[in-house]
Amino acid sequence: MSIAFDRIAGILAAGLPPAVLGLANRSSNEKMSWTTRLKAGLARTRGALGGGLGALLGRRSVDDALFEDLEFALLTADCGVAATQALLGTLRTRARRERIADGAALKEALREALLEMLSPLERPLEVLPKQPFVIMVAGVNGSGKTTSIGKLTKWFQSQGLSVLLAAGDTFRAAAREQLVAWGERNGVTVVGQADGDPGAVVFDAIQSARARGIDVVIADTAGRLPTQLHLMQEIMKVKRVAAKALADAPHEVLLVLDANTGQNALAQVKAFDEAIGLTGLVLTKLDGTAKGGVVAAIAHARGASVKPLPLLFVGVGEAVDDLRPFSARDFVEGLVD
Numbered sequence: 001m002s003i004a005f006d007r008i009a010g011i012l013a014a015g016l017p018p019a020v021l022g023l024a025n026r027s028s029n030e031k032m033s034w035t036t037r038l039k040a041g042l043a044r045t046r047g048a049l050g051g052g053l054g055a056l057l058g059r060r061s062v063d064d065a066l067f068e069d070l071e072f073a074l075l076t077a078d079c080g081v082a083a084t085q086a087l088l089g090t091l092r093t094r095a096r097r098e099r100i101a102d103g104a105a106l107k108e109a110l111r112e113a114l115l116e117m118l119s120p121l122e123r124p125l126e127v128l129p130k131q132p133f134v135i136m137v138a139g140v141n142g143s144g145k146t147t148s149i150g151k152l153t154k155w156f157q158s159q160g161l162s163v164l165l166a167a168g169d170t171f172r173a174a175a176r177e178q179l180v181a182w183g184e185r186n187g188v189t190v191v192g193q194a195d196g197d198p199g200a201v202v203f204d205a206i207q208s209a210r211a212r213g214i215d216v217v218i219a220d221t222a223g224r225l226p227t228q229l230h231l232m233q234e235i236m237k238v239k240r241v242a243a244k245a246l247a248d249a250p251h252e253v254l255l256v257l258d259a260n261t262g263q264n265a266l267a268q269v270k271a272f273d274e275a276i277g278l279t280g281l282v283l284t285k286l287d288g289t290a291k292g293g294v295v296a297a298i299a300h301a302r303g304a305s306v307k308p309l310p311l312l313f314v315g316v317g318e319a320v321d322d323l324r325p326f327s328a329r330d331f332v333e334g335l336v337d
Helices: 005-014 018-041 043-048 053-057 064-076 081-098 103-121 145-158 175-186 198-212 229-245 264-276 294-303 328-335
Strands: 133-138 163-168 189-191 216-221 252-258 280-284 311-315 323-325
Touching (some): 018 328, 053 064, 064 081, 064 103, 133 264, 145 175, 145 323, 163 175, 163 198, 198 216, 216 229, 229 264, 252 264, 280 294, 294 311
Parallel strands (some): 252 280
16 A cells, blocks of 8 residues: 555654655555556557547647547547547536636546546455455456456455465366466465366355465356356356355455457446346456547446446556556546646
8 A cells, every 4th residue: 555645754754763664665666656557558548549638639729629539539549429428518518617718728627527437436345354255256258357366366465365266267278277377376275176167166165265264265257258148147156156155255246357348348247247246347458458448438337327336456467466456546647648
């Protein structure tokens, strides 16, 4: 966790040991490093926004032509029609009310409008003392699901929590081996069976975690398309089995989305939510796409609805620590240069 600058100032005033000050500085540097990486990861999406909103808006006067260019840029970045129209509506209203006349001021208004739209997606993943806290992870093939589980494991370990993995993807060849490799990399146990029943694997993993006093169980599931009804039924069964192994489990049901899918992500969210009741999202591969604006589309569709669906983590690279909790402010700062 980063330490705010005013808190660091308080530490200095208190005359605490240099080791404590070094920890504070390291925390600040880590935060700065992640912010820098996030901005770099969003470079392609910024490019889709007219080569950067600074270049698009610049010193231009605010008129219909500017709003048309901004609309095209937002759609190109895959914000989606509904979210784009909502943002433009907000900006037009504010421009009239506050008599915004130049592009630079409009850019600041857009920054604030985006922050207001994305903020409902922000929620920290809090591990409750369930012993274990069970997380079920779903997603289509190629979304980065198993890799995200490995990175989530590392993140939980950085929070001082012990983790056990359940290799519940018994459908895809080598899925178990891939998860075992991540388990070895992070030094955690992986419970699995060759060609076994996914529900049985998850049941055994939860029982094993209870016996060992493990804090978190992360259950992988077979990648599937919403149209593969037999696999969707299977994942529903896995969720029911988890509840039999431990009351209230799974405590989180996460869907991993590939940012490259753009607007198709909305259909995936809808289908998986109807099947297994999602509690959160993980968005991967933001560094490899110009479609990072899909976060705005997700926020508009679900962020302020009756059942908000938070974006818990975003990924911007291949490194094990390139998956971090979503911060609306950091994301907007990385998007609007």
